[in-house]
Amino acid sequence: MTMRIGTNEQRLRRALEASGQRFTEQRAAVYRFLANTDIHPTAEDVFLAVRRDIPGISLATVYKSLETLVGCGLAVKLTYSDGSARYDGRTDPHLHVRCVSCGAVADVPGEVDTRSIEALADRAEGFEVTGYRLELTGLCEACRRETAPRAIRA
Amino acid sequence: MTMRIGTNEQRLRRALEASGQRFTEQRAAVYRFLANTDIHPTAEDVFLAVRRDIPGISLATVYKSLETLVGCGLAVKLTYSDGSARYDGRTDPHLHVRCVSCGAVADVPGEVDTRSIEALADRAEGFEVTGYRLELTGLCEACRRETAPRAIRA
DNA sequence: ATCCTTGCAAAGCATTTGCAGTCAC
DNA sequence: GTGACTGCAAATGCTTTGCAAGGAT
Numbered sequence: 147m148t149m150r151i152g153t154n155e156q157r158l159r160r161a162l163e164a165s166g167q168r169f170t171e172q173r174a175a176v177y178r179f180l181a182n183t184d185i186h187p188t189a190e191d192v193f194l195a196v197r198r199d200i201p202g203i204s205l206a207t208v209y210k211s212l213e214t215l216v217g218c219g220l221a222v223k224l225t226y227s228d229g230s231a232r233y234d235g236r237t238d239p240h241l242h243v244r245c246v247s248c249g250a251v252a253d254v255p256g257e258v259d260t261r262s263i264e265a266l267a268d269r270a271e272g273f274e275v276t277g278y279r280l281e282l283t284g285l286c287e288a289c290r291r292e293t294a295p296r297a298i299r300a
Numbered sequence: 301m302t303m304r305i306g307t308n309e310q311r312l313r314r315a316l317e318a319s320g321q322r323f324t325e326q327r328a329a330v331y332r333f334l335a336n337t338d339i340h341p342t343a344e345d346v347f348l349a350v351r352r353d354i355p356g357i358s359l360a361t362v363y364k365s366l367e368t369l370v371g372c373g374l375a376v377k378l379t380y381s382d383g384s385a386r387y388d389g390r391t392d393p394h395l396h397v398r399c400v401s402c403g404a405v406a407d408v409p410g411e412v413d414t415r416s417i418e419a420l421a422d423r424a425e426g427f428e429v430t431g432y433r434l435e436l437t438g439l440c441e442a443c444r445r446e447t448a449p450r451a452i453r454a
Numbered sequence: 455a456t457c458c459t460t461g462c463a464a465a466g467c468a469t470t471t472g473c474a475g476t477c478a479c
Numbered sequence: 480g481t482g483a484c485t486g487c488a489a490a491t492g493c494t495t496t497g498c499a500a501g502g503a504t
């Protein structure tokens with residue numbers, strides 16, 4: 147089975163059309179980058195990368211394009227407590243690790259047994275529990291070597 | 301066994317002294333409020349409440365006082381992905397539920413079996429995993445009744 | 455031809471910071 | 480008396496928004 151060039155673009159065209167939105171060069175470039183990386187980039191990372199293809203693109207357009215992709219179900223937004231966000235081209239649920247020093251995010255393979263978590267949902271008095279947020283935290287390889295990691299909120 | 305008035309203030313005085321900081325009316329009022337509520341207030345909630353005791357207090361001072369309490373180990377800062385923070389006078393680790401609509405936070409009694417989570421720490425390649433973040437999400441009683449919950453980031 | 459998108463700059467929002475005056479010790 | 484703390488206002492940093500010009504269908 148051969149991987150076809152253009153598959154990502156076709157998927158994007160279909161998803162945009164399905165939601166009554168237009169295919170643009172900017173959205174295509176953003177999706178192309180996102181679908182081919184596992185670094186879980188910030189909007190700015192995407193901006194810097196996409197600017198190599200489209201020098202005139204603006205940061206605001208990158209933000210808007212990313213939100214469009216999320217709206218179409220082609221990307222997932224990972225939001226963090228320092229107010230920053232990262233984007234993931236993988237849309238299936240999976241666990242992430244986040245570096246508490248630099249904010250880098252990586253995938254963690256494997257399944258979590260969530261029964262223990264779900265069992266607590268009934269204890270949340272007054273709340274209708276619909277889900278949970280779980281992520282591992284730690285230090286990435288680069289930050290582990292550093293003497294003075296810069297402080298960020300996990 | 302009788303609850304003594306002044307216990308909170310004594311604990312605050314001790315904690316501040318231990319870290320070379322000064323006891324002030326503002327810090328006392330912030331701690332008094334935080335130690336007697338389970339609403340997990342935002343800095344602004346604290347500000348509005350404390351202003352009843354100290355009308356001239358500023359929001360900046362409330363922020364600084366809260367950080368001081370966190371630094372002393374008398375409070376815990378709960379940070380969320382919409383960039384907001386809430387403060388908890390309970391410093392022992394326990395699970396929270398957060399309303400995805402209004403951001404309200406409540407305690408959830410009970411223990412989670414974390415073995416399944418901890419077992420995945422080894423799979424995070426390149427990372428030294430030091431902990432995890434877990435919280436339940438859902439709708440609080442008030443928001444469940446509303447027709448159009450306002451959108452916030454979970 | 456329509457009306458969705460872009461790019462720019464300005465606005466938002468929770469929080470932080472600089473600084474002069476004030477206060478706890 | 481001295482250095483930490485307060486209150487004010489201005490600044491910060493990520494993200495969003497308003498709007499006129501441009502582009503996809």
